[in-house]
Amino acid sequence: MLSIGQSAPKLLGKDQNGHNIRVEDFAGKKLILFFYPKDNTPTCTKEACNFRDNYALLQSKGLAVVGVSIDGAKSHQKFITKHSLPFPLIVDEDKEWVQAYGVWAEKQMFGRKYMGTKRTTFVLDEKGNILHIISKVKSAEHTQQILTLLGL
Numbered sequence: 001m002l003s004i005g006q007s008a009p010k011l012l013g014k015d016q017n018g019h020n021i022r023v024e025d026f027a028g029k030k031l032i033l034f035f036y037p038k039d040n041t042p043t044c045t046k047e048a049c050n051f052r053d054n055y056a057l058l059q060s061k062g063l064a065v066v067g068v069s070i071d072g073a074k075s076h077q078k079f080i081t082k083h084s085l086p087f088p089l090i091v092d093e094d095k096e097w098v099q100a101y102g103v104w105a106e107k108q109m110f111g112r113k114y115m116g117t118k119r120t121t122f123v124l125d126e127k128g129n130i131l132h133i134i135s136k137v138k139s140a141e142h143t144q145q146i147l148t149l150l151g152l
Contacts, residue, residue, distance in 0.1 A: 001102035001133075008033070008128045009100040013068075015088040016076035021066065023128045030131070031124040032058070032065045032146060035103045037117045039071045039079035039089075047119070047139035048085055054143035055086050061152050066090060068097050070117060123149065 002008070008023045015021045023031065034051070036044040051058070051065050058065060065087040071079075076089040090097060098104040098117050107116040119139075123132040123146060132149050
């Protein structure tokens with residue numbers, strides 16, 4: 001797992017439309033990089049819609065938002081369309097991002113163990129350094145959780 005103060009991994013990814021995307025693209029802005037398990041599931045939808053509903057406020061505070069999951073481009077496109085999400089979602093089917101950020105972990109549901117994405121948000125500064133790591137995400141209140149951490 002990464003730690004506060006560290007430089008975020010320098011990775012090249014693709015968004016839902018196949019456009020290249022990397023942390024460095026957001027230089028000069030704080031970046032909310034949120035990792036979530038699966039498109040169109042109840043908790044992930046609450047989290048993404050909380051960012052959507054507060055997107056203008058986040059932008060006014062100099063914050064950019066990018067989501068990451070191991071779902072494919074078509075799944076991301078459907079998720080964005082269904083919920084009118086205004087921010088990009090990185091396609092991480094090869095698990096490069098979840099592994100580099102240390103959020104690919106063993107999980108358990110109904111007594112069954114499996115590997116999956118641990119819901120985690122990284123808030124990066126204008127230079128791509130990690131300011132905050134939120135591992136106890138409050139999906140329906142995530143924007144306020146982040147703004148409070150940043151003192152905004």
